[in-house]
Amino acid sequence: MQTVAAFTDTYLPTVNGVTYTVRAWRDRWHDRGGRMDVVFPGAPEYDPEDGEYATRSFGFPFYEGFRFGLPGVPDAVRDVDVVHAHTPFALGLSGLYLARRIDAPLVASYHTPTSEYADYIANGRTADALEAVARRYERFYLNRARAVVVPSEPAREHLRGIGIDAPVSVVPNGVDTGFFRRVDDxxxxxxxxxxxxxxxxxxxxxxxxxxxxxxxxxxxxxxxxxxxxxxxxxxxxxxxxxxxxxxxxxxxxxxxxxxxxxxxxxxxxxxxxxxxxxxxxxxxxxxxxxxxxxxxxxxxxxxxxxxxxxxxxxxxxxxxxxxxxxxxxxxxxxxxxxxxxxxxxxxxxxxxxxxxxxxxxxxxx
Missing domain, CATH: 3.40.50.2000 (Glycogen Phosphorylase B;)
Structure with missing residues (x-):
């Protein structure tokens, strides 16, 4: 089984579905006999578990619970078979750097259509400019991956439409069906x-x-x-x-x-x-x-x-x-x-x- 270093900018228990996906994949990967270490933005209230490595971070001003991680590659994850980035931003760039330094393949997960959020944080020409910048950056980052992972076929079609040439595979995030089940309410x-x-x-x-x-x-x-x-x-x-x-x-x-x-x-x-x-x-x-x-x-x-x-x-x-x-x-x-x-x-x-x-x-x- 391959050893994997996963880089993510959302890993604290208070945040979103990306957190859940990374945790679930890590746990199931360990169950299969592999190792998946996680690099994430640290927070004062969170004590990392074994195989979790926090980088320096600061609070995200627009959404409580998020931390913005500063680039960093912990020594403990420098000897892996695969680097898997769940973000294209600061820690994603750290993953790209590590993959190139140790000559390991980079897998990039596409969880969020960054460019499509432009209309919700700006208007008119400003939104158009932000969307164009976001799409250029998505192309820059994702086309440097050996493989891109998306959770649905429409997401794959979206990436093809904006010029992603890297191989794109559909891997649904998956649900913990042992936990999410019909219960007495x-x-x-x-x-x-x-x-x-x-x-x-x-x-x-x-x-x-x-x-x-x-x-x-x-x-x-x-x-x-x-x-x-x-x-x-x-x-x-x-x-x-x-x-x-x-x-x-x-x-x-x-x-x-x-x-x-x-x-x-x-x-x-x-x-x-x-x-x-x-x-x-x-x-x-x-x-x-x-x-x-x-x-x-x-x-x-x-x-x-x-x-x-x-x-x-x-x-x-x-x-x-x-x-x-x-x-x-x-x-x-x-x-x-x-x-x-x-x-x-x-x-x-x-x-x-x-x-x-x-x-x-x-x-x-």
């Missing part, structure tokens, strides 16, 4: 004071780029008496709360949920609502499915594939409030059959299946 509802009726909602980062402010008007337009529930937090939360109030919804904002509460959260929902057009896979949609909860997802980006229309949920056209509302109604009406389909598809979305595919990519180098 009674205690969860009681602790968070949630009603007994139908629930619809979302958990994850509340970012404007995810289109979450489209959820309240769609729920208000749908013919349902469901309570709207949000887990997580982020810069769009205030706008979400205002939108829910403006539409007269019974909306509950639970804030960041402990990881151990996520299976119960998903199990409590009758439909998971996911309007984000900027996902490279949409891991939370697969987590919801693994808990037997169908997803109402935008028919755009990776969710066009991740959500199987009429099987594990329903699609709607981006920006179509009435279409979103109709998809919510259909999902609630078909809740029982869709849930059964979700549970039947658990194995194909498992992290074990993902690591099998990752091993094939490493073996081909």
């Amino acid at each position: 009674g205690d969860f509802r009681e602790r968070y004071d949630l009603p007994d009726g139908p629930l619809v909602g979302y958990t994850g980062r509340h970012g404007f780029e995810k289109g979450l402010t489209g959820i309240p008007p769609a729920v208000a337009a749908a013919d349902t008496d469901a309570t709207l529930v949000f887990g997580g937090d982020g810069p769009a939360r205030d706008a979400l709360e205002r939108a829910a109030a403006e539409h007269g919804l019974d909306a509950r904002f639970l804030g960041f949920l402990p990881r151990e509460d996520l299976p119960a959260f998903y199990s409590a929902l009758d439909a998971f609502l996911f309007p984000s057009p900027v996902e490279t896979q949409g891991l939370v949609a697969l987590e919801a499915n693994a808990c037997g909860t169908p997803v109402v997802g935008v028919n755009d980006g990776a969710l066009a594939d991740t959500v199987r229309d009429g099987v594990t949920g329903h699609h709607f056209v981006r920006g179509d409030v009435d279409g979103f509302a109709d998809a919510i109604e259909r999902t609630l009406a078909e809740r029982e059959s869709l849930s059964a389909n979700c549970l039947d598809s658990r194995e194909e979305s498992s992290v074990e299946h993902a690591v099998d595919r990752l091993a094939e990519v490493y073996d081909e180098l």
